[in-house]
Amino acid sequence: LSNSGQEAAARTFNAAIPGIVQSKANSGKHVHLVDMHSKLTTGDLIDGIHPTANGYDKMAAAWYAALQSVPGSIGQSGGGTPSATPTSSANAIRGVGSGRCLDVTGVSQVNGTQVQIWDCNGQSNQQWTQTSAGELRVYGGKCLDVNGGGTADGTSVIIWDCNGQNNQQWRFNSDGTITAVGANKCLDVPNYSTANGVKLQIWTCNGQNNQKWTRV
Template sequence: MRTWGRWCAAALMAVALVMAGTAGVAAAESNGGVRVMPLGDSITEGTQVPGGYRIGLWQRLAAGRYTVDFVGSQFNGPGSLGDHDHEGHPGWRIDQIDANISGWLRTYTPRTVLLHIGTNDVLQNYNVAGAPQRLSTLIDHITTAVPDADVFVATIIPLSNSGQESAARTFNAAIPGIVQSKVNSGKRVHLVDMHSKLTTSDLIDGIHPTAGGYDKMAAAWYGALQSVSGSIGQPGSGNPGAGAIKGVGSGRCLDVSGASQANGAQAQIWDCNGQANQQWTATASGELRVYGGKCLDVYGAGTADGANVIIWDCNGQTNQQWRFNSDGTITAVGANKCLDVPNYSTANGVKLQIWSCGGAANQRWTRS
């Protein structure tokens, strides 16, 4: 069993890494929303401004009440970024992304892909004339692997070096025709004119945007996503939106005891009945809301095994943030422990708690 001291040290280190914007690979974050994969190179990763455009995009999605889950094998950005997952790889060219894309798509099955790639082909002068065809092939591989996904293909942003900027413009000029050819063949591919949204004054080092430049990218992505129905779900509902959360072991639903709306009312399992006290909405900030303004909450911000799970006025604290995991478990973010039915019970009225994650049926849940 992990001691309290070791847990604190690990938690503090994790927070420090996120706050410093350190890049890395980590367990995927998920709020159960529409899976969006930011895909590309260092501009997706956020070189110079860790998190890059994903910061402003996340903020716009949250303000618009969209429930979105960024996905990918990489992880970085500030603590204010609600979901740090992405597929941005500094220094990578189109062919390097293409060599790995099928595996990533199998693992993360995105509903939407945001693709900004080609800058390193230009910077490395890597067969630039062949770059449009490489991009076309990459798009084909994406649409084959996830045919129901919407793929947003951006023109690459400006470069300060005049020769490289000329090559970038030539590459960009081919992209509308590539996208149109995919549309003509029935693919869900969309053009995003990113190049025109920034100027060289928006670059911090001649290549990567300033914070303001990244925010301009965020605005362009957000506008494009809003223009395509379904690509980020519906505002205020997300995907899957309000609904029941059912225990795998018990077959009963996450329920507020006595249908109470009072602060401190305990969460329990009960026969699924579709009533308001069993209707939970995952928000972009990681909350599980019931009755509109009450949140699933770990009592007293507890972190110990056995801490009670209740409802309370939503306040944005980490003891009201929950993460849906691919194995069906639901992690209490503040405690890093799982929503748990004590003693594997299946009876009506059993009060819920958090407990060290083990992945057993009493810690696994399905949504409907």
Template sequence: MRTARWLGPIVALGLMMGLVAAPFDTASAESNGGVRVMPLGDSITEGTATPGGYRIGLWQRLAGGGYTTDFVGSQFNGPGSLGDHDHEGHPGWRIDQIHANIVNWLNTYQPQTVLLHIGTNDILQNHDVAGAPNRLSALIDRITTTAPNAEVFVAQITPLGWSEGDAAVNRFNAAIPGIVQAKVDAGKNVHLVDMHSALTAADLDDGVHPTAAGYDKMAAVWYAALQSVPGSIGTPGNSTEIVGAQSGRCLEVTGLGTANGTGVQLWDCWGGSNQRWTYTAGKQLVVYGNKCLDAQGRGTGNGTAVIIWDCNGQANQQWNLNANGTITGVQSGLCLDASGWGTGNGTKVQLWTCGAGQANQQWTRR
């Protein structure tokens, strides 16, 4: 098949990006214990032109809506305003390349929800474009076979910024509703998302990748789609108990105190408001709706007390919820620690150097 002349420079860019794409060390993955969502696709999922892409606005909407979601995947990028940087977006990749890797990714990360936006590079690289819908159908089958309980959202891809390119996009997109409906009729958890009509050529940075505003429009569409399918992102109202792995007791504000500087301790879990913590897009752990878990005096040394304080966005109020169960201070890098390996009611909570597998530094959210 002859390669159209308008594809040349973009094909070269896509292939180059595909060559440099490499798995991110999974040890660096971020997890907050929420519903696992895999953003899956090519550079538009990765966020070329705006690192993080639609994932920024989607994360912010999810957090603002009270949902606890955990983006998952082997790749990692985006700004600080993106609370979870994990994804499975591969610049330059086509449907067949995603197909060749998807089983491993699904088995590794076990997403409960998949956001699939793929096919742009099949068109840009003029790779058997007529066969692209069949390849997409086969990819969806592989996803639903490997992860039969996952909710799979399939997007009609975003526009291209020139008429010939967008005509090819429209032909590809026209096949997707029938593909999705066939999966639904077969009892699969597959959902159609019209992403194409949400953007115009004016929303594209380079004729292919959205601008920051265009990516945010994508985020709004994804968010609405997710909200329309019960269970795909859990239920809103994401306050949870934080339970010590060693003690089985909850992280709580001492004595139901609300004043700045009130300490934090372990206590029997009882569901009180002083034991309900919300993890925000800004990596804050918020209690009572307006008080943040805080490293006292912006301390960064072992033994620094952990208290509550008015939320102010400073780094001593930001926390990483890690896949190994630890909670580490963004500013200090130290672990949230039950003092002296204590397990009893009233055990104070502090910052301390993270130790390998220390149970007094491991926490679960429930």
């Protein structure tokens, strides 16, 4: 929305939606959240509200990605690469050292939002689905992502539209660590912290509890 007041109201309204959708899913409803707000900019709006042709193209791409993420929603097109399919149900991922869960800050669905540890609460921003492509998906179409494809110790971990790159591939190891495939480093809670809100990073794997995780 081009009007700042309307935009603020939309963000407030949108922040409530993931929890509502999750509550419906928890009660057995077949519902799925597709975030359109973060997909468009004011440049994609013809009059500040309605999308341009390019805006509609972006919306269509978001719907298609969401359909690909839901088992049975869409088939494989002829001869193409199979879509990433879930290999497990959505679960929280709890840090062994902190006892807190892998969490998208502020229940945001905006590309680039950092992930953190937070008290486990069962909300949609803590529900992660592992796929056949090695992704960890949240909200259906967002992936756990090593920022900028970085490989250096301390590189931040964010969410981003799922794109099949190796900075969005993760491997669960038998010792409880989770390796970022592209960087070959571990998902890490900095400085062994256990506090709510600590932002996560990748770091050279060392086998310590701040790099160990369990599905719950």
